Amino acid sequence: GVTALLVLKTGDLVVGTGRGIVALCKGSTYKVIKKIQVQGAVTSLTCRGQGPQFFVGTNECQIYRVNCTAFKEELIAACHNEAVHDIVFPLGTSDLFVTCSKNDIRVWHTLESRELLRIIVPNVTCHAIDLMGDGTSIISAWDDGKIRVFLPESGRLLFAINYAHSLGVTAIAATSDHKRIISGGGEGQVRIWEIGEKTQKLGEVLKEHVSAVSCIKIKKNDQECVTASLDGTCIIWDIVRFVRKQMILAKTMFKCVCYHPEEYQLITGGTDRQIGYWEVFDGSAVREVEGSASGSINGMDITSDGSCFVTGGDDQLVKLWDYNEGVMTHIGAGHGGNIARLKICPGKKYIGSVSTDGAILLWRYPG
Numbered sequence: 001g002v003t004a005l006l007v008l009k010t011g012d013l014v015v016g017t018g019r020g021i022v023a024l025c026k027g028s029t030y031k032v033i034k035k036i037q038v039q040g041a042v043t044s045l046t047c048r049g050q051g052p053q054f055f056v057g058t059n060e061c062q063i064y065r066v067n068c069t070a071f072k073e074e075l076i077a078a079c080h081n082e083a084v085h086d087i088v089f090p091l092g093t094s095d096l097f098v099t100c101s102k103n104d105i106r107v108w109h110t111l112e113s114r115e116l117l118r119i120i121v122p123n124v125t126c127h128a129i130d131l132m133g134d135g136t137s138i139i140s141a142w143d144d145g146k147i148r149v150f151l152p153e154s155g156r157l158l159f160a161i162n163y164a165h166s167l168g169v170t171a172i173a174a175t176s177d178h179k180r181i182i183s184g185g186g187e188g189q190v191r192i193w194e195i196g197e198k199t200q201k202l203g204e205v206l207k208e209h210v211s212a213v214s215c216i217k218i219k220k221n222d223q224e225c226v227t228a229s230l231d232g233t234c235i236i237w238d239i240v241r242f243v244r245k246q247m248i249l250a251k252t253m254f255k256c257v258c259y260h261p262e263e264y265q266l267i268t269g270g271t272d273r274q275i276g277y278w279e280v281f282d283g284s285a286v287r288e289v290e291g292s293a294s295g296s297i298n299g300m301d302i303t304s305d306g307s308c309f310v311t312g313g314d315d316q317l318v319k320l321w322d323y324n325e326g327v328m329t330h331i332g333a334g335h336g337g338n339i340a341r342l343k344i345c346p347g348k349k350y351i352g353s354v355s356t357d358g359a360i361l362l363w364r365y366p367g
Contacts, residue, residue, distance in 0.1 A: 006045035006054060008068060014054060016042025022056055024071055034071040038064055040081075061358060078115050080106065084354035086128045086341045090135045094345035097352055098138060098152075099360055100126035105140055107152060110350065110362065119155040121148065127169065133176040141169035147183055147193070161193060161200050173216040173225070182225055182239070184213025190227050192239060204242045208235055215256045219263055226266060228254035234268055236280060246283035250276060255298045255313075256341075260323070261306040267323075269297030269311055275321070289326040291319070299341035303348060310351055312339030318353050318363060330366050335359055 004016035011027035022042060023035040040060030047054045048065075056064040056073065063077040082102035089097045096116070098107050102125040107117040121142070128141040137158055138150045145168055147161040165185025172183050180203070181193040188209035194201045211231035218225040224245065228234045234248040234257055252272035259266060259280075268276040269291060277286035291297045295314025302309040302323070312318050316339060318332035337357025344351050344365065351363040 004045040080358045083356040087354045089345045100129045128172045141172040143168035171213045171216045175222040186212045228257040256300045258302045271296040312342045314338045
């Protein structure tokens, strides 16, 4: 059916439809003169001032500019049309970043806020992404239980690990030597995968969590990792001997965890709205800071020097904290949905945050 109408200065009519057809009709007879096809159902049409152009918006989160004379469409903006679950910057550069959502992974140019690559996997949701340290591949965790690894330039599927987890893959991380992928599943298992040139082999299964694994962080030396789970535990693992080193327990569902860059402490966030500081050595609590007045803390990231960290969650606010003082120094309001994840880019130029309403916001790092 017809979903949008626009009357031009000439008296002609532009009609948008639910099938993505934009048609130019003669004002007097309503006869179709020209028509184009856009992606998604047309939701809005608007003129650009007095000029010979108009804009088309669709339910696939695409905005097109159309020249009235030539009646040719040009895509000028695009974004995810479902909740965005994760964001990651490549090691050492803030020029690009990668996000994931239902049906797709997208690579963006930071300065131009422009989509460079779209990797489409229909009818499945990507819960988490990471980049191999050398930037040669994008590793992704999907709700159909598969780990998919893509090439970042072409988007070609490099390999997939089928049946990686029985209740979907919920968290993922890669070691800096590019030889192992650590994944967490909806059933609570942590699995370590040995990655060869042409082979992917299950190395070990760590069974301690009893609910979904929400976040995985690996130590710089690739010998230890920490996993956060909705069961109220964070576990520090020895991933050489495959044993548990420490367990952190709290009355919360842990959503995120970060190593301090010096790796002697951890910070955590979850549904109890508290930011917890913990000793890596023995898992003891150092202190607790109220991170939010309302709603869960879903994502956090720490600067490379360990001086500050950011948090975001169901209060839809991006908050920057002084690590040592445990006080909030800056706050950013702009999201219209719950914040899922945040990242501070290398070089501390920007903070990237993603939310359940499909938004990706880039914030200038203060100072």
